[in-house]
Amino acid sequence: MATRDVPAKTAEVPPPMMTVGVMGWARENLFSAWYNGALTIVLGVVTLLALWFGFAWIFGPADWEVIAKIGGRFVIGQYNTEAACIGQDCFWRPLAGLMLVTMLLGMAWGVAGGGFTKRVAITVTAVAALAAFIPYSFDVMGLDVRLLLLANIPALFVGLALARYTRLGTMKWIAIMSVGVFLLTLLLLRGLPWVPGLQPVSVIYWGGLMLNLLLAVAGIALSLPIGIALALGRRSRLPVVKMLCVVFIEVFRGVPLITLLFMSQVLVPLAFPENFPQNSLFRAAIIITLFSSAYMAENIRGGLQALHPGQEEAARSLGLSGWQTTAFISLPQAVRNVIPAIVGQFIALFKDTSLVYIIGMLDIVEMGRAFIQGNPQYLDNAQELFIFLALVFWVFTYGMSYVSSKIEGNLGVGSR
Amino acid sequence: MTLLTRITTYEGIPLWRHVGALRWAAQIASAVVVVTLVVWFFANIVNAIQDRQIPHGFSFLQRAYQTPIGQHFLPYDSSDSFLYALVVASTNTVIVAVAGVALATMLGIVIGVARLSNNWILSSLSKVYIEFFRNVPLLVQLFFWFYIVLELPPIREGYVIGGNLYINNRGITMPWPAADSLIAVVLWLGLAVGAVLLGAAVHRMLVRREISTGKSSYPVISGIAVTLGGGALAWLLIGMVAGEAPLTVSYPEEYGAFGRLQNGFTASAGLLALLIGLVMYTAAFIAEIVRAGIQSVGRGQFEASRALGLSPIDTLRHVTFPQALRVIIPPLISQCLNLTKNSSLGGAIGYSELTNVAKTMTQTAPAVSIFLLIMAAYLAMSLSWSLVGNLYNRYVRIVER
Amino acid sequence: MDASNGHENLEKTAANGGEMADEDIIICRDVHKWFGSFHALKGVTTSVREGEVVVILGPSGSGKSTFIRTLNRLEEHQRGDIIVDGIELTKDIRNIESIRSEIGMVFQSFNLFPHLKVIDNITLAPMKVRKWPRARAEEDAMTLLERVGIPEQADKYPSQLSGGQQQRVAIARELAMQPKIMLFDEPTSALDPEMIKEVLDVMGELAESGMTMLVVTHEVGFAREAADRFLFFDHGEIVEENTPKEFLTNPKEERSKLFLSQIL
Numbered sequence A: 001m002a003t004r005d006v007p008a009k010t011a012e013v014p015p016p017m018m019t020v021g022v023m024g025w026a027r028e029n030l031f032s033a034w035y036n037g038a039l040t041i042v043l044g045v046v047t048l049l050a051l052w053f054g055f056a057w058i059f060g061p062a063d064w065e066v067i068a069k070i071g072g073r074f075v076i077g078q079y080n081t082e083a084a085c086i087g088q089d090c091f092w093r094p095l096a097g098l099m100l101v102t103m104l105l106g107m108a109w110g111v112a113g114g115g116f117t118k119r120v121a122i123t124v125t126a127v128a129a130l131a132a133f134i135p136y137s138f139d140v141m142g143l144d145v146r147l148l149l150l151a152n153i154p155a156l157f158v159g160l161a162l163a164r165y166t167r168l169g170t171m172k173w174i175a176i177m178s179v180g181v182f183l184l185t186l187l188l189l190r191g192l193p194w195v196p197g198l199q200p201v202s203v204i205y206w207g208g209l210m211l212n213l214l215l216a217v218a219g220i221a222l223s224l225p226i227g228i229a230l231a232l233g234r235r236s237r238l239p240v241v242k243m244l245c246v247v248f249i250e251v252f253r254g255v256p257l258i259t260l261l262f263m264s265q266v267l268v269p270l271a272f273p274e275n276f277p278q279n280s281l282f283r284a285a286i287i288i289t290l291f292s293s294a295y296m297a298e299n300i301r302g303g304l305q306a307l308h309p310g311q312e313e314a315a316r317s318l319g320l321s322g323w324q325t326t327a328f329i330s331l332p333q334a335v336r337n338v339i340p341a342i343v344g345q346f347i348a349l350f351k352d353t354s355l356v357y358i359i360g361m362l363d364i365v366e367m368g369r370a371f372i373q374g375n376p377q378y379l380d381n382a383q384e385l386f387i388f389l390a391l392v393f394w395v396f397t398y399g400m401s402y403v404s405s406k407i408e409g410n411l412g413v414g415s416r
Numbered sequence B: 001m002t003l004l005t006r007i008t009t010y011e012g013i014p015l016w017r018h019v020g021a022l023r024w025a026a027q028i029a030s031a032v033v034v035v036t037l038v039v040w041f042f043a044n045i046v047n048a049i050q051d052r053q054i055p056h057g058f059s060f061l062q063r064a065y066q067t068p069i070g071q072h073f074l075p076y077d078s079s080d081s082f083l084y085a086l087v088v089a090s091t092n093t094v095i096v097a098v099a100g101v102a103l104a105t106m107l108g109i110v111i112g113v114a115r116l117s118n119n120w121i122l123s124s125l126s127k128v129y130i131e132f133f134r135n136v137p138l139l140v141q142l143f144f145w146f147y148i149v150l151e152l153p154p155i156r157e158g159y160v161i162g163g164n165l166y167i168n169n170r171g172i173t174m175p176w177p178a179a180d181s182l183i184a185v186v187l188w189l190g191l192a193v194g195a196v197l198l199g200a201a202v203h204r205m206l207v208r209r210e211i212s213t214g215k216s217s218y219p220v221i222s223g224i225a226v227t228l229g230g231g232a233l234a235w236l237l238i239g240m241v242a243g244e245a246p247l248t249v250s251y252p253e254e255y256g257a258f259g260r261l262q263n264g265f266t267a268s269a270g271l272l273a274l275l276i277g278l279v280m281y282t283a284a285f286i287a288e289i290v291r292a293g294i295q296s297v298g299r300g301q302f303e304a305s306r307a308l309g310l311s312p313i314d315t316l317r318h319v320t321f322p323q324a325l326r327v328i329i330p331p332l333i334s335q336c337l338n339l340t341k342n343s344s345l346g347g348a349i350g351y352s353e354l355t356n357v358a359k360t361m362t363q364t365a366p367a368v369s370i371f372l373l374i375m376a377a378y379l380a381m382s383l384s385w386s387l388v389g390n391l392y393n394r395y396v397r398i399v400e401r
Numbered sequence C: 001m002d003a004s005n006g007h008e009n010l011e012k013t014a015a016n017g018g019e020m021a022d023e024d025i026i027i028c029r030d031v032h033k034w035f036g037s038f039h040a041l042k043g044v045t046t047s048v049r050e051g052e053v054v055v056i057l058g059p060s061g062s063g064k065s066t067f068i069r070t071l072n073r074l075e076e077h078q079r080g081d082i083i084v085d086g087i088e089l090t091k092d093i094r095n096i097e098s099i100r101s102e103i104g105m106v107f108q109s110f111n112l113f114p115h116l117k118v119i120d121n122i123t124l125a126p127m128k129v130r131k132w133p134r135a136r137a138e139e140d141a142m143t144l145l146e147r148v149g150i151p152e153q154a155d156k157y158p159s160q161l162s163g164g165q166q167q168r169v170a171i172a173r174e175l176a177m178q179p180k181i182m183l184f185d186e187p188t189s190a191l192d193p194e195m196i197k198e199v200l201d202v203m204g205e206l207a208e209s210g211m212t213m214l215v216v217t218h219e220v221g222f223a224r225e226a227a228d229r230f231l232f233f234d235h236g237e238i239v240e241e242n243t244p245k246e247f248l249t250n251p252k253e254e255r256s257k258l259f260l261s262q263i264l
Helices: A021-029 A034-059 A065-070 A092-112 A116-133 A143-150 A152-165 A171-190 A208-234 A239-254 A257-271 A280-305 A309-317 A322-337 A339-359 A364-374 A376-411 B002-008 B019-051 B082-115 B120-133 B138-150 B182-213 B219-242 B269-296 B299-307 B312-349 B354-361 B367-400 C003-020 C064-071 C093-102 C118-128 C134-147 C163-175 C193-208 C220-226 C244-249 C254-263
Strands: B159-161 B165-168 B171-174 B176-179 B247-250 B253-255 B260-262 B265-268 C024-035 C038-049 C053-057 C079-084 C103-106 C181-185 C212-216 C229-234 C237-242
Touching: A034 B120, A065 A364, A065 A376, A092 A116, A092 A143, A092 A152, A092 A171, A116 A143, A116 A152, A143 A152, A171 A208, A208 A239, A208 A280, A208 A322, A208 A339, A208 A364, A239 A280, A239 B019, A239 B367, A257 A280, A257 A339, A257 B019, A257 B312, A257 B354, A257 B367, A280 A322, A280 A339, A309 A322, A309 C103, A322 A339, A322 C118, A339 A364, A339 A376, A339 B138, A339 B312, A364 A376, A364 B138, A376 B120, A376 B138, B019 C093, B082 B120, B082 B269, B082 B312, B082 B354, B082 B367, B120 B269, B138 B269, B138 B312, B171 B269, B176 B182, B182 B219, B265 B269, B269 B312, B299 B312, B312 B354, B312 B367, B354 B367, C024 C064, C024 C212, C038 C064, C038 C079, C038 C212, C038 C237, C053 C064, C053 C220, C064 C079, C064 C181, C064 C212, C064 C229, C093 C103, C103 C163, C118 C134, C118 C163, C134 C163, C163 C181, C163 C193, C193 C212, C193 C220, C212 C220, C220 C244, C229 C244, C229 C254, C237 C244, C237 C254
Parallel strands: C053 C212, C053 C229, C103 C181, C181 C212
Antiparallel strands: B159 B165, B165 B171, B171 B265, B176 B247, B253 B260, C024 C038, C024 C079, C229 C237
């Protein structure tokens, strides 16, 4: 009887109004104290004003014509000019390379079976296909170009089908084919003297975003293994090996990349015999890769140092040899521990590809700058140009850090 | 058989299985490979130098450089030697580096702390700042700022603030301290440093007394007063002895038909853009380092300090920050290094830093020699930063004990 | 010195070792080890028969861990001879590797490989060192997991297991190499009290099956049950060598008495 009157006090008392919902959130995060409230108001007003004037400028006085004028040169530089491909059409070669890439993405989608990889593949293909509808006149951007861009959609599904219905649908094959696609793209772009319609195009005409991406991909693919080798060398018990690695790493880390790039142009031709085949793109790729490897080595070394020494002891006491211990125990853990730093280095490498201006190559940034320098009527639109370039880079670099956070999430199980 | 065994064994173990022998073999092999490569490159370079009669050696250093250098902080004239021109260029680099590091550190700390603020707008704004500025190539940012300065009106139509600050497409011209007598300046600076040390000593003494007596004795105010007083006294003394103040202010003046400016100090468009760009770019990285450093201090420290009754500001100043510093300093030093090296992009926007001047020099002087020189210069700068870091680390280790 | 002499010496010692005691699987003669100027092992001489379970006791820093680590060359001894299963531990890389795969070692901190699943932890060494096919290695691994009582954990990562389970996986991992000798370096020191028993049970069962074992431990109860012999270490040397019963009830040396009074 007494118990009947007592309400169930301990159950379900709603929290006070001011701690939940929008009000609660605002109270917690915006107005937790009087000075916090004042700060919120001041910052809010300033931010709104900045946004207001920003948008007013973007849609008002800003003149985006300079972007449209440069157009395709942002993407492939002077590759398709008369001087580059004498007496032939070569616009299709970079586009064919792009199709190979979307095909590869399709295969990756097929292997991963959807999820994150699928989203990346579809996004890239969609951007390429949508580019076919850029409202240029057909004189500027021909029907052939547009069709080749649209062909990325079937290419994606060809890749998907290859992965699903043939024996190529394994990670191993994708890795092999990535290398194949990269080399094939290089071959397509460079051309072969004895194949009609595929006449050589000198690398001095390669440019735009294509150049940045080629340098970045080569650098990323090579700087990780070289960096690992250097890191292992630096931790070696053999004093000579250790010293050589330390000198290499410290010299490349101590001198600015731009200095190395410039000097490679002057010195590397002297360091090889006169008839040794080489060109400026090759030299730039090597210097960027080695520079990045030195930083990569330090990242990996950090990961190796963080390893518990017991891991190596356990592996050795199981009878694994030194190399097996490194390959199966130490390195996988070390690399996993420093994925954020490695991706950070990849991003830095991608940004650094803009430094090839020093050796006279027209990457996407230098392409834009050369254009406004050559057409002074656009000098007043430099802000529009560089804001556009900043956004292009930002999309790529932010995309890279997004991908890395996804990878980290996937590897999260068992890493701790 | 026995002869073969005798030659190929050590301590009774065949050499190809002896741990020590294997190590030696690996060392010798790698050394041979590297030495061979280096010798080959070197031989090729020497051959090329002889065959193509490329100039070499270091005798050019005494020759006159005969090329103007845009902005320079040391007095420079085209008739000065290559060696001196390199010194001038290095000074340009060092000044941008030191100023950039100081400003970027301050901005980075502010943004890093703001990133952790519990005010949502403030932390979001700093996040946007960090994510944007560190993900865009420095070169693009430098061009952006450079062309903004270039789009300012020309000198005659430029802005003049307070009669003394000129802002136009050549950069910013401002009043600047000027010295008539070098000795007086050096003397005063020496005494001023002494005054700062004295002020610090007074501060420390008063803090000790405050701790032992429990009575407030205004250590901060007293310390500052002693420093300022000492500095002013030194100024007056030198002024009386030398008959004039050790430093005077040089004001910008217009002259000539085109309203050109003389005196004062002009920060050229290149210098301005380079400094702004480097500071904003590096600050984004430093902010992340500061954030990570503060977060690395366990929540328990914060809670313990609040439980003791310290205010949030005091907690940050006396508990969190000193501990975070240990995590922050090593990556911060590497950012200082990066900023120094990144200043080499100044050449792209017309600032005559070391790489830019060296690049111009290779047209009239041997490239190999110049490369060796500027490599040495950059390595020296890197080493200096590492030295600063190591000194700090040693200091921290002493404090910890 | 004459290299051929050294070679003959080696032959001789190996032969002598064989003659001296057929069933001795580990022979240590005057083993010394220095860490810098610190003399960690001061002439350890002992031998272990096949199938024997030897428990090593001693205060911390007495050199007992260092001693068992020299047996599989995790530490290099600087003087004296160590002969394991007729193979002398020298700078010969072939000897080191074959001895390591014949000796299993269980660590205080488990040292499971965190980036590999439990099953892959166990199959890694048989596949890479013994070159077994995956199917055989996995079959073997499952048998071992059943033996240590946790077959259901095969597809988990070490971090998802309790300490006791991790240590049992570590034991299974070593057994997968079919070692002739097992070394245990304080296998239960890092475990919560309620998990110690499950690991000791596995070790006890292993001892009964006839495995040669050297165990560094403070678990006197287990030691009394399972051990054939005690070695008491102090200051880098063997102070007393005795049967468990004798050692615990009637120690010969003063230092042994002092030690026992502290731990019992």
